[in-house]
Amino acid sequence: MAAGVATGTLRSATLASRIRGRPGLVAGGITALLGVLLVAGVGLGSVAIAPGDTIAVVAHRLFGLDTTAAVSPATETIIWELRLPRVLTAMVIGAGLAVSGATVQGLLRNPLADPFVLGTASGAALGAAIAILLPVTLAIVAFGLLQALAFTGALLAALVVFRLGGSGGPGGLTRLLLTGYAVASVLTACLTLAMYVSGSDLRQIFSFLLGGLAGASWSRLLAAAPLILGACVAMVWRARSLDGMLLGDQAARHLGIDIRRERGILLALASLATAAGVAISGLIGFVGLVVPHVVRQLVGPSARRVLPISALAGAALLAAADLVARLAGDIPVGVVMALVGAPFFLVVLRHTRTGYEL
Amino acid sequence: MSPARPRRALPSVLGLTLALLLAACSTSGGTTSSPPDPTGSIAPAITGTPSAAPSIGSSPAAAFPVTLTDDEGTAVELEAKPTTIVSLTPATTEILFAIGAGDRVVATDDASDFPAEAVDLPDVATFSSVDVERIVDLGADLVVAGGLGFSPPGSIAQLRELGIPVVVVYAPSVEGVYHDIELLGTATGETTAATELAESMRTEIDAIEAATHPGDTAPKVFYEIGYTDATGQIFAPADASFVAEMVTLAGGDVITTGDPASYEIPLETLIATDPQVIVLGVNPFYEPTPEAVKARPGWDAMTAVKDDAIRTVQDTEITRPGPRLATGLRNLAAAVRPDVTLPTAP
Amino acid sequence: MTIDPTRTPDAEAILAADGVTIAYGERSIVADATLHVAGGERLALVGPNGAGKSTLLRALTGLLEPRAGTVRLCGDSISTLGPRAVARSIAVVPELAQLPFAMLVDEVVALGRLPHEPPLSGLRASDHAAVDAAIERVGIAHLRGRDTRELSMGERQLVFLAVAVAQAAPILVLDEPTAHLDIRHQVEVMELLVDLNERDGTTIVAVLHDLALAAHFFPRVVVMADGRIVGDGPAAVTLEPARIRSVFGVDPALVRLPVSAG
Numbered sequence: 001m002a003a004g005v006a007t008g009t010l011r012s013a014t015l016a017s018r019i020r021g022r023p024g025l026v027a028g029g030i031t032a033l034l035g036v037l038l039v040a041g042v043g044l045g046s047v048a049i050a051p052g053d054t055i056a057v058v059a060h061r062l063f064g065l066d067t068t069a070a071v072s073p074a075t076e077t078i079i080w081e082l083r084l085p086r087v088l089t090a091m092v093i094g095a096g097l098a099v100s101g102a103t104v105q106g107l108l109r110n111p112l113a114d115p116f117v118l119g120t121a122s123g124a125a126l127g128a129a130i131a132i133l134l135p136v137t138l139a140i141v142a143f144g145l146l147q148a149l150a151f152t153g154a155l156l157a158a159l160v161v162f163r164l165g166g167s168g169g170p171g172g173l174t175r176l177l178l179t180g181y182a183v184a185s186v187l188t189a190c191l192t193l194a195m196y197v198s199g200s201d202l203r204q205i206f207s208f209l210l211g212g213l214a215g216a217s218w219s220r221l222l223a224a225a226p227l228i229l230g231a232c233v234a235m236v237w238r239a240r241s242l243d244g245m246l247l248g249d250q251a252a253r254h255l256g257i258d259i260r261r262e263r264g265i266l267l268a269l270a271s272l273a274t275a276a277g278v279a280i281s282g283l284i285g286f287v288g289l290v291v292p293h294v295v296r297q298l299v300g301p302s303a304r305r306v307l308p309i310s311a312l313a314g315a316a317l318l319a320a321a322d323l324v325a326r327l328a329g330d331i332p333v334g335v336v337m338a339l340v341g342a343p344f345f346l347v348v349l350r351h352t353r354t355g356y357e358l
Numbered sequence: 359m360s361p362a363r364p365r366r367a368l369p370s371v372l373g374l375t376l377a378l379l380l381a382a383c384s385t386s387g388g389t390t391s392s393p394p395d396p397t398g399s400i401a402p403a404i405t406g407t408p409s410a411a412p413s414i415g416s417s418p419a420a421a422f423p424v425t426l427t428d429d430e431g432t433a434v435e436l437e438a439k440p441t442t443i444v445s446l447t448p449a450t451t452e453i454l455f456a457i458g459a460g461d462r463v464v465a466t467d468d469a470s471d472f473p474a475e476a477v478d479l480p481d482v483a484t485f486s487s488v489d490v491e492r493i494v495d496l497g498a499d500l501v502v503a504g505g506l507g508f509s510p511p512g513s514i515a516q517l518r519e520l521g522i523p524v525v526v527v528y529a530p531s532v533e534g535v536y537h538d539i540e541l542l543g544t545a546t547g548e549t550t551a552a553t554e555l556a557e558s559m560r561t562e563i564d565a566i567e568a569a570t571h572p573g574d575t576a577p578k579v580f581y582e583i584g585y586t587d588a589t590g591q592i593f594a595p596a597d598a599s600f601v602a603e604m605v606t607l608a609g610g611d612v613i614t615t616g617d618p619a620s621y622e623i624p625l626e627t628l629i630a631t632d633p634q635v636i637v638l639g640v641n642p643f644y645e646p647t648p649e650a651v652k653a654r655p656g657w658d659a660m661t662a663v664k665d666d667a668i669r670t671v672q673d674t675e676i677t678r679p680g681p682r683l684a685t686g687l688r689n690l691a692a693a694v695r696p697d698v699t700l701p702t703a704p
Numbered sequence: 705m706t707i708d709p710t711r712t713p714d715a716e717a718i719l720a721a722d723g724v725t726i727a728y729g730e731r732s733i734v735a736d737a738t739l740h741v742a743g744g745e746r747l748a749l750v751g752p753n754g755a756g757k758s759t760l761l762r763a764l765t766g767l768l769e770p771r772a773g774t775v776r777l778c779g780d781s782i783s784t785l786g787p788r789a790v791a792r793s794i795a796v797v798p799e800l801a802q803l804p805f806a807m808l809v810d811e812v813v814a815l816g817r818l819p820h821e822p823p824l825s826g827l828r829a830s831d832h833a834a835v836d837a838a839i840e841r842v843g844i845a846h847l848r849g850r851d852t853r854e855l856s857m858g859e860r861q862l863v864f865l866a867v868a869v870a871q872a873a874p875i876l877v878l879d880e881p882t883a884h885l886d887i888r889h890q891v892e893v894m895e896l897l898v899d900l901n902e903r904d905g906t907t908i909v910a911v912l913h914d915l916a917l918a919a920h921f922f923p924r925v926v927v928m929a930d931g932r933i934v935g936d937g938p939a940a941v942t943l944e945p946a947r948i949r950s951v952f953g954v955d956p957a958l959v960r961l962p963v964s965a966g
Contacts, residue, residue, distance in 0.1 A: 047495040074495050081520055082491055109804040144515075199619045200507050207486060207510065214487065215512040217519055237823065244818050246807065247867070251798035253767055255871070256791030256819040301805040302814075304826055330487045 041087035091315035098314020101288025106242035119157035122187035127153025154275030211334030242303035286341035440500035452680035488513035570609025579610030580633035639673030724773035751928035791819035795871035816870030838870035
């Protein structure tokens, strides 16, 4: 819809204007990339497996074809029980974090926001630390105490921030952000204390903080995916409200958006998707911050485009990062993301002019 | 040696029960009768094997299938004698080789450095991660992991979810080591060798303990686990820890940190406690010298420094809960009580 | 309050405030304001700083709940209507706001179609047409494809005006729409408002700080001071020199009113 020449927004101006008008192209391209990453993620790993075997296993499990006569049970287990759920989990969580990030950025009208800005990260980390330190084992629907407390911690933190921060209403979005920062600081202090007294459990707490998808399994995926993907769909459905908020609270109201209600609902959905993701994978940064930015450069700021395409891009990014992490000796995915994401983000920033501000 | 292993009642109870059973039945000749069963919860021994390994639910005619309880209290079912074993801790690697199951071990963790055959085996675990894919690819039918977070609990759960039996062990005390040896003997079907090993270790250790406790006062011993030059942090045995027990068995009055969860001791406390002997635990990561210790500021106030009673011992054999424990205790006793004549090594 | 005898209260007011009082704690910003706007009217709201003009406007558009009195939109109390229903009837030119992300002018103007768009599908052909028309009408076609954040304040003001024009609601409300514009653009905006009002029948309610513009382009000028409406009628009456002196505190000669006002 951007006719004419796009000057001043991107260095590669003509390319940007051509793509900006075609979100379908972008979506298609990323979906193709997802396909490639799925294949690569399942086919590559610390154990070398012939591509033919990979295909045979997938064909057998998906379509019931009798192709696995020559494939060892170990190979089949690796592909179907270990790698495939892990790649899919990475995609689901990546999508959830990216959409939540885009939503929070729109809600707070702040391009520096990420899904953890309202305390979800610190709440999840503290919940996980408590679970690790408690001498109790518990399992609810394929989730251990760790996942349950991380999830609960994230949601509780978000709730506290939302309540204390004035819901972003008349007090302003700044107040909400600052409250998020303050609450996160308190929670992080508690977390640090927990780490200090943790003794031999420190390593477990630390690996949660660094983020990783090693524990992915079908049962966990099937339990978490509906939650995350459902929240994503709900956010995309309400993307219109985010568009309304682009010009400010008053303008949103005048454009027909019920600010208070939408803000509460969208924050709840973003917190839900983030909490469910963090409970499984620990703290993985960057996806929620960087992906919406890049997508916005490609398709414009309209949330109705940014959210769904961010979901695809986030899925691709986390799947790729996890593949790299696995091939590099199973280092934490959060480390890969930071090492790759940060420089990439700097490059993106250099190519973007931020323009005047009031 | 992992820090902070709180005592757990279960292994001690099992170990105690085991000790009673071992005492009650003979270990040299074969017996086909059931040993006395004080607790009533342990099934009759297997016909044809002379030991009384705890085997709940085993059929009387074969060692397998067997269901055993690991040190975390998890029931682990082994359907057949494992032929492809993966060991995820250095101590369990040593035990497996010592009881004769070494030819069936196909992979270890990267810290397993003894015996020499174990070093050549592929590594499937590091300090922080376990390569589940490779373990599956190797077709492991038994994985031995370290408890208390030594092996990542998530990986243990994942392996179990994939149907691979994982036996988790940890030994907070010397008694626990005997128990773990027997446990691994049951798991691998090397019950005879395991019992013999545990017995000989127990005999030797008991003898050393007896030799170093003739009733006179034990010297105050500071066992230095580590020291950071930059910060001056001193690492000593925690209360009721494995190392503390070893020092006590060696005839020393062990100086501990006063806290079962902390391995750090302030310098003032150490000076106030005034050790008579300082033992330096040397390993590939930490190699202090007596001269360096004497040069540390403030340390010359200690009796041990004044008397030049600073001795080095190989730390690995003392802190690793494995088959070389008796050797380690012997070396430790020689350092703590050089005045005592230790019984000859078997 | 001076009431022009030639104006009779219109029972068919599409936007009506009756006895509206807006207060924060002890401080009252607007006291007992009654203002009826008929369909197709064009009125300017003027007054010194702090007179309560913007506050009254916020109450009229449903943003603020008055402590006393009612605001009715086409006879319905505005507080009972949902934001979307109000947005279809009243378009308010957004305040100059800081945009968090880079947005092309076209994308900003397209936001005006939000009240009309179906939730997911986005802009239809009719929406695109409305956006194009708004851009043409406001005269910012030369700014198409530019990043709004890089425009001057005046240019941005025009873009935001276009948003409200694109909204195509029967009532258009503006709060100081010419604050950053040069004289030529100020006049152009005024002429646009006249055009929207006379050609499309849009009801216009505008808060202006420029008395000359108000007098020249608006047949009805409402004067506020200290939270109260002190004048309501043609400019010749409500902005006569004595009023200017008493309400605004300046020499009326400083304010150049048209020779024949109204």
